[in-house]
Amino acid sequence: MASLNIEHLKYKYPGTDRLALNDISLSIETGEFIGIIGRNESGKSSLCQAIAGLIPNFYKGAYGGKVLIDDIEVKKVPVDELCETVGTVFQNPFNQVTGAKATVYEEIAFGLENMGVPKEEMIRRIDRAMELLDISKYRDRYPFDLSGGQMQRMAIAGVIAMHPQVIILDEPTSQLDPQGREEVFQAVQKLCGQGITIILVEHNMEKIAQYSNRVALLDAGTLIDFDTPQKIFSRVDLEQYGVEAPVYTQIGKRLNLTIEDTGCYPVTLEEAKTVLLRKGGNDPVWL
Amino acid sequence: MAVIEIKDLHFSYTAEEEVIKGMNFTIDARSTAIIGQNGAGKTTFAKLLKGLLKPTKGEILLNGTSTKDMTVAMLAKQVGMVFQNPNDQIFKYQVLDEVLFGPLQIGMAKENARRKAEQALEAVGLTGLETTNPYDLGLSARKLVAVASILAMDTEVILFDEPTIAQDYAGKERLKEIVRQLRNQGKTVITITHDMNFVADAFERTIVFAGGKMIADDDTKSVFLQKDVLEKAYLEQPDVMKLCTELGWRESVLSIDEFVSAIQK
Incomplete structure (x- = not known):
């Protein structure tokens, strides 16, 4: 059974004429890693807010269709209850950290305390979350003394300790240095392996291609396509939707190099290496 | 074009810890990217150059005048x-x-x-x-x-702090064009960024900060070839260069155009 079903979702912000989400339907299986891409204002964040129930329960406006998580219609669940099912990680961890807690451990406990989770269960969940995100060694550190990557992993730990079935990440690594970014992506991939469904909004197409099982391409509030990264990034009309394919796909397109069994262009470093070695790219004549 | 000289620059927010630990370099006409790990001192350096912070030791000379001797209002014009x-x-x-x-x-x-x-x-x-x-x-x-x-x-000098955050393809292309135009107008363009592909595409010179020190300063391609520097500063190569490395090329390139030309030659 699909863990997340979106059926004919439509939404218009108050005081606007345009549909921010225009008849979107898609099904996501439990434990999938989904990338959402599209130009700015294409509806990516609105879709995330609808999955998290903030639309229509916090942001009012005209709403139609359904978002179902395991047959629970999210708009019928109060936002404070839904955060036990859907967790959201913001772009900037500074916006997520409470600022009221003295240690990483207490910060991760914050959500659980508010949910009224019993102490023993709370300790178990926090330890598990810290282990999963590889931040146990920082448990007694002051949250604001952490690096950006460490702080973002702490923010994710706070979300996963609440045991959500779905985690939404809205450009979670844009403010991080490259290694901090990689740390976060690897931690998120590990969560996926634990059966948590990941929804990732990201402008870094190389990361989307590297980590996503499937990619949703949005434009003007409409779902243009929902398929594997290879199929999405091989589209000839991609730039029309304000999206630049990963560097490796662009090289594949320019050199007309495709992956043998799929006919798609490469999207990751590994795939590009494979198709180029097939062509003899390790020994360019010019060197 | 503005001449910016950084001389034995030190800065600390608190008495316990220095954030900038003695930097010496000169900014020239090349478009310059400053890269490094979160907390390496990049934004602090930008605020020192803008005059929002004053050095605790050493100085920044802008066209020969120390920023210590200039008010924020004076610096705002430059x-x-x-x-x-x-x-x-x-x-x-x-x-x-x-x-x-x-x-x-x-x-x-x-x-x-x-x-x-x-x-x-x-x-x-x-x-x-x-x-x-x-x-x-x-x-x-x-x-x-x-x-x-x-x-x-x-102004003669323009500092961008992480300009590509939240920008889509069109926004990034526009920013690259702005950097090129400013450079052609003879402006001094300095950018702080974590976006290595943006650095590879738009900047001639790259300076690497780590732990409050400047650990590399060279043309962009040369900097990205120094693996020990990248490792120390928690950085990585731009994606095109990663592919060159994976393929074991003896020489690397930075852009897709260069890569495709190399293959097609």
Whole structure:
């Protein structure tokens, strides 16, 4: 059974004429890693807010269709209850950290305390979350003394300790240095392996291609396509939707190099290496 | 073109820890990217150059004058800085008023300020949104308002702090073009960024900070070939160069065009 079903979702912000989400339907299986891409204002964040129930329960406006998580219609669940099912990680961890807690451990406990989770269960969940995100060694550190990557992993730990079935990440690594970014992506991939469904909004197409099982391409509030990264990034009309394919796909397109069994262009470093070695790219004549 | 000399620069926010630990280099005509791990001292350096912070030891000389001897108002005429978070910068209710604020504050004549503001809005692609409230715009467009408001001041030095955050393909391409145009106009362009592909595409020179020190300073390609430096600064190569490395090429390239040409030759 699909863990997340979106059926004919439509939404218009108050005081606007345009549909921010225009008849979107898609099904996501439990434990999938989904990338959402599209130009700015294409509806990516609105879709995330609808999955998290903030639309229509916090942001009012005209709403139609359904978002179902395991047959629970999210708009019928109060936002404070839904955060036990859907967790959201913001772009900037500074916006997520409470600022009221003295240690990483207490910060991760914050959500659980508010949910009224019993102490023993709370300790178990926090330890598990810290282990999963590889931040146990920082448990007694002051949250604001952490690096950006460490702080973002702490923010994710706070979300996963609440045991959500779905985690939404809205450009979670844009403010991080490259290694901090990689740390976060690897931690998120590990969560996926634990059966948590990941929804990732990201402008870094190389990361989307590297980590996503499937990619949703949005434009003007409409779902243009929902398929594997290879199929999405091989589209000839991609730039029309304000999206630049990963560097490796662009090289594949320019050199007309495709992956043998799929006919798609490469999207990751590994795939590009494979198709180029097939062509003899390790020994360019010019060197 | 402005001449910027950094001489034995030190800075600390608290008595216990130095954030900038003795830097020496000169900014020249090349477009320059400053890269490094979170907390390496990049934004602190930008604030020192902008005069928002004063060195605890050493100095920054701008065209021969120490920034210690200049007020923020004096420096504002020469150094423009686009903040990482546009919300730290924007406070007017209309886009045009925001973009006009800087030029008028530094004493530009009204007509000239208006012309510069219109040109700046055109450069960032926001013409037509002059009467819009900046806070009715999305983060990416709001960042471009912040860029326009600095471009309109027509300063000799322009500092960008993480300009590509939240920008889509079109926004990044526009920023690359702005950097190129500023460079062609003889402006000194310095950018702090974590976006290695942006550095590879748009900057001639790259400086690497780690732990408050400058650990590398060279043309962009040479810097990205220094694996020990990248490792120390928690950085990585741009994606095209990663592919060259994976393929075991004896020479690396930075751009897709160079890569494709190399294969097709």
